[in-house]
Amino acid sequence: MPDPAAPVGALPASSLLQLIWLASPALPIGGFSYSEGIEAGVEWAGLATEAAASDWLVDQLHLTLARGDLSIVAQAIDTWRTQDTERLARLNAWVLQTRETAEFRLQTEQMGRSFVEWLKLHHDDVVASFDKMPVTYPIAFAFAASRTQATVRDGCLAFAFGWAENMTGAAVKCVPLGQSAGQRMLGRLAAEIPHAVDHAIALGDDDRQAFSPMLAVLSARHEAQYSRLFRS
Template identity: 25%
Template sequence: MTGDPELQALLRLTAWLSPAFPIGSFAYSGGLERAVADGLVTDAASLAAWIGTLISHGSVWNDAVFLVESHRCQAEPARVAEVAALAEALAGSRERHQETLLLGEAFLAAARAWPDGVFERLPDKVAYPIAVGAVTGAHGIGPEKALAAFLHAYASQAVSSGIRLGVAGQKDGVAVLAGLEQRLLEVARRAATSTLDDLGSATVQADIASLRHETQATRLFRS
């Protein structure tokens, strides 16, 4: 790196987890569309509760744990391959599996603009949090910072989905993000010291919504 390493790392992290980074995350709702159709999410308050629960106790928490583990072992190809296989196996539905693998593939393809040996150490296809964790780790970005940006990117995308689905306006969406800030920080700190033993979720309704979305006739999102 040249110049200020911390500032350069911040710029890269901002670019990789920006909504403008070409991974196509805007096309997925992670089951939120089905939750809206089923009346589980109806307004800004229930949208905030849905997002916050997934971050603290659901699939997003597991993604955070996988991100940290791949960040930790990105220099060990055999180990990162094992973690990648576990992350793929824990995808709870066909659409969830498709989403995380396609986002991971798109992330790695775009992140190659910043050359690094990490791309040769990863399997051909990896889940999105594995890709983000390995690349941020290889570029010397601390796990807590990577987690905070990753979780915020998820929350921002989920809020955007909620706005597109008509359960919140833009002003309400900003308020939801502001209200989630402390939770994002707490989960980032907790996940930064996690191990694979901390994997686990308790969001059955969200898992069912993801499965039910597969048969939804009219939809805006791919998951």
């Protein structure tokens, strides 16, 4: 039954809570164990201050996430709703084909696999949905978001904020920074996320890209980094 106190057009409470849940770093999918290049950046790219780490994450949001995985999430939410399995397979394959290092591929496969295991607790048909492909994290997230009444934009906002929380947490640990610095960085990312989401939603298949050579170089170096906290 709709909430009579909710504003007209508002997301139902159950769907809003589901999105908050999906974006939570506490979700048992291992997101906290990846820094996506930050740890290597500390050693080789001068990420030694709050300002440098904050600039790095804002750039990563707009230059890599928005133009790649976030756009995949946007397209996959509607594709799950229409059950276009052939298109889902193509979107999933794009994610796998654009991982430039072994650890980036490990991340999307491991988080996708763990997400599916978590989804099995809540959706009876999840096994049938994923039995024909090794699902990547953006595709698995889009499946969960598609089962709510959230718009595509709402789903992408949740995905991006979950990423921001994980990356801020990684920066706090490995720069290292204090919790107040982390909150300032997260606030800056939160202000940038709506624009990044709008850009991601507007991209077509021929506009997506995963070209971030400096990030790929740092990821490759991280694979052999002498001492490290994170898996990427």
